[in-house]
Amino acid sequence: MMNKLKSNLIFLIVTVLLFASCGVVKSDLVVNNQIEVELLREPYLQNSFADSISVLWKTNVGKTSMVKYGKTKELSNTSLGTIEKDSNSVRHTVTLKGLERGEKYFYAIYSDDELLAFGDDYYFRVEPLDKKSKFSFYAMGDIGEPVEKGGFPQITSFQINSLKEKPNFGIGLGDIIYPKGESLFADEYLFKPMESILKNIPFYPALGNHDWGVAPDLNFEKEWKLPNNEHYYSFDYGNSHFIALDTRNGELFDVENQVKWFENNLIQAQGKYDWIFVYFHHNGKTCTYKKDEKAVISLYPLFAKYNVDxxxxxxxxxxxxxxxxxxxxxxxxxxRANTETYPEISNGFIQITTGAGGKLQKNWLPQPEECGKNIVAAVAHTGHFSLITIEGKKLQLQVISSIGGMLLDSFTMNKN
Structure with a gap:
């Protein structure tokens, strides 16, 4: 009998050690006959407009979503949200409303009454009520390249997180997740490398050709909570208007409807904002290794006519x-003469390619002098992001390297 007990005990110990050596994850643990909730994706912020914001995250299981928040870490307010289940995860969305404009809030996320995330880095700032208030945003494209293939989204994210003044939001210029925009790779290639800034800086991406690799209605739209139809949308912040377009594979998605919507959107924006920004994935004219995209060039008359800056x-x-x-x-x-300082540009616009947020073109160097009519004002061939600061009728652009945080390019535009 004693030998049998010893054998059973040895078997149990060996089994436990075997599972431990295999790296059993928290989602495999069962407590009181229930699978324990595990946070699969850190929270990220969307739709921070006026007095509201949406907080999203992902878990392995869970029936409820809750965010506690407040201007101090006591978190005196509570909001409930919704869940969406797929084959192997639960997506949580909680929208907070009635926030005080211009204030900073801390937050914590819960599922099934279990605290999943909270701390100094879990906060958001609400858009100021004063339209003249200073704000900034970062812009970068071509982000979610796997690290093992030379991608560096975590390095760019680190540099943004190291800024003395955090941007109020960020915009993504397409090719958000390589190789085909599949949700399967979203966490490993994007959300994990960028979690340090996504948890406290709202992010608004546009679709690129790689994001169109697999049906975006089953992938891109699942990952984000964006205005309109998520392919093309607009939003306001402070004294500025932002329009995201979907250039698909170099041809505009849903071209007739999108262009009509775009022009109507621009018409409605006239006279209401000091600044208008348009962003998307593909370039128009360029001196890079990419070809000129006719679909984008066809939009130039609208940019100029409707005061896109x-x-x-x-x-x-x-x-x-x-x-x-x-x-x-x-x-x-x-x-042309002064590339560092501009007045308001009448009947024209500035086009900028800022496409090395997580991927750099290898075995190629810019050669703008060989591009014909010398259309290039500035180039920099290294990983980077662009930081744009708006203060009333003054705009400043700074291009900052991913490694070292060096200033690569800058200019100001003053409409005063």
Whole structure:
């Protein structure tokens, strides 16, 4: 009998050690006949407009979603949310409303009454009520390249997180998740490397050609909570208007409806904002290794006619700022001389490629002098992000390297 007990005990110990050596994850643990809730994706922020914001995260199991929040870490407010289950995870969305404009809030997330995340880095800032208040945002494209293939989204994320003043939000210029935009790789290639900034800086991506690799209605739209139809949408922040477009594979998605919507959106924005930004994935004219995209160039007349100030794109894994263009894509000569300071650009716009947030084109160097009519104002071939600061009618752009935080390019535009 004693030998049998010893044998059973040895078997039990060996079994426990075997499972331990295999790396049993928390989601495999069962407490009181229930699978314990595990946080699979750190919270990330969406739709921080006016007095509301949405907090999203992902777990292995869970029936409820809750966020506690407050201007101090006592977290005196509570909001419940919704869940969406798929084959191997639960997606949580909680929208907080009635927030005090211009205030900083701390938050904590819960599922099934279990605290999943809370701390100094879990906070958000609400858009100020004063339209003249200073704010900033970062922009970068071509982000979610796997680290094992040379990608560096975690390095760019670290540099953004190291800024003395955190941006109020970020925009993504397409190719958000390689290789085909599949949700299967979203956490490993994007959300994990960028979690340090996604948890406290709202992020608004546009679709790129890689994000179109597998049906975006089953992938991209599942990962994000964006306005309109998520393919093309707009939002306001402070005294500025932002429009995201879907350039798909170089041809505009749902072209007739999207262009009509775009022009109507621009018409409605006239006279209401000091600044208008348009962003998407593909370049128009360029001196990079990418071809000129006719679909984007066809939008130039709308940019110029409806007072678009800055157009931002990715696609080329490098940085390129062009001289101000007119409606025909011609350099406006009077702005060529001074590339560091601009007045308000009448009937024209500045186009910027900022497409090396997580991937750099190898075995290639910019050669703008060989591009014909010298359309390039500045180039930088290294991992980077663009930081744009708005203070009333003054705009400042700074391009910052992912490694070292060096200033690669800058200019100001003053409409006063």
């Amino acid at each position: 800055v157009v931002l794109n990715g696609h080329a894994h490098t940085y390129e700022r062009l001289h101000p263009y007119d409606s025909g894509g011609n350099v406006i000569e009077k702005y």
